[in-house]
Amino acid sequence: DAMVIQNPRYQVTQFGKPVTLSCSQTLNHNVMYWYQQKSSQAPKLLFHYYDKDFNNEADTPDNFQSRRPNTSFCFLDIRSPGLGDAAMYLCATSRDVGAGEKLFFGSGTQLSVL
Amino acid sequence: QKEVEQDPGPLSVPEGAIVSLNCTYSNSAFQYFMWYRQYSRKGPELLMYTYSSGNKEDGRFTAQVDKSSKYISLFIRDSQPSDSATYLCALIIQGAQKLVFGQGTRLTINP
Numbered sequence: 001d002a003m004v005i006q007n008p009r010y011q012v013t014q015f016g017k018p019v020t021l022s023c024s025q026t027l028n029h030n031v032m033y034w035y036q037q038k039s040s041q042a043p044k045l046l047f048h049y050y051d052k053d054f055n056n057e058a059d060t061p062d063n064f065q066s067r068r069p070n071t072s073f074c075f076l077d078i079r080s081p082g083l084g085d086a087a088m089y090l091c092a093t094s095r096d097v098g099a100g101e102k103l104f105f106g107s108g109t110q111l112s113v114l
Numbered sequence: 115q116k117e118v119e120q121d122p123g124p125l126s127v128p129e130g131a132i133v134s135l136n137c138t139y140s141n142s143a144f145q146y147f148m149w150y151r152q153y154s155r156k157g158p159e160l161l162m163y164t165y166s167s168g169n170k171e172d173g174r175f176t177a178q179v180d181k182s183s184k185y186i187s188l189f190i191r192d193s194q195p196s197d198s199a200t201y202l203c204a205l206i207i208q209g210a211q212k213l214v215f216g217q218g219t220r221l222t223i224n225p
Contacts, residue, residue, distance in 0.1 A: 004157070040122060042202065042215035043158070055211070090157050097211045100146065100165075105157030 003027050004106035006091050012112045013081050021076040021109045023091030029104070031097055032074040034066060035090040037108070043090055049074060050097055078111075086113045115140055120203055120216030129225050133190040137203035137216045140184065144205040144214075147179050149188045152200045152218065161201075162188060193223045 005024045013019040023032065031050050035043035047056045049068040063085070065077040078085055088108045094101040120137045127133055135149075146165055150158035162177040164170045164186075170177045176189040186205075190197055203216040 006157075040217070040220075042118075042217050045212055048211070057212075088155075092157075098209070102148075102160055102163060103213065105150075105159065108155070108157045110155065 004091055004093055004104050006089075006106035006109050008109060009107065010110050010112070012114060013078075014114050015083065016080045019078050019081055019111070021078075021089050021091075021111070023074045023076075023106055024072050025074075025091075025093045025104075026072070027093055027095075027104065028071060029093035029095050030071075031094045031101075032068060033092040033094075033103065034064075034074070034076050035092065037088040037090055039087075046076070048097075081111070081113045083113050086111055117141055117214050118203060118205055118216045121219055122217050124220040124222060126222045126224060127193060129193060129195060129223055131193050131223075133193050133197070133221060133223075135188040135190075135201050135203075135219050135221070137186050137205075138184055139186070139205055139214075141207070142181070142184065143207045144184075145208045146206045147177070147186050148204040148206075148213070149175075149177055150202040150204055150215075152202060154199075158202055195223045195225050198222045 033048040034046045037043040046060045068074045090108045091106045092103040118139045149162040151161045152158040164177045167181045174191045178187040200218040200220045202218040204213045
């Protein structure tokens with residue numbers, strides 16, 4: 001059974017048109033992460049939530065926002081997608097933060113920007 | 115210099131071969147070492163997880179950490195076509211909140 005579920009699997013949007021990607025989890029984990037992964041590159045952490053506390057990475061563009069209305073759901077909002085934002089977006093969860101914690105990833109949403 | 119270096123490949127080997135995948139890192143503070151497997155158009159899944167130096171074996175997979183050389187390896191014995199995927203190493207520092215991933219090595223096992 002899927003534990004970290006991302007919808008949709010594939011998303012096509014137009015240049016500059018806002019888009020929202022969603023993630024849900026059945027693990028009841030405290031932490032939810034959003035990663036961006038471009039072709040043949042390492043996943044890049046955009047931000048994470050520890051419970052309701054939002055933690056942004058210093059180099060994450062302002063164009064990227066996130067919401068976590070409850071424990072189970074987390075959203076990635078791209079306010080004005082550019083061509084360079086085309087990528088796989090991965091949601092992950094962990095029980096807690098810290099070096100010993102294991103991340104569980106969803107299957108990702110492949111975003112195309114036309 | 116990147117914190118974690120991983121040869122992106124691609125690496126292609128015949129079925130049944132022993133595969134060796136490697137990462138090097140520069141920060142001696144890394145203490146937890148992971149290997150993730152990522153199939154095409156899927157999210158990464160945790161394959162192996164080790165703490166500090168030494169070996170850890172799980173079925174056909176062996177993870178090896180050499181902290182003195184800042185070098186980690188994943189060995190796959192009796193490789194199968196279903197092992198064809200991208201393998202990402204991931205490291206984390208004690209007390210840190212962020213995994214640092216390698217670029218990933220694309221592996222193909224040919225029947």
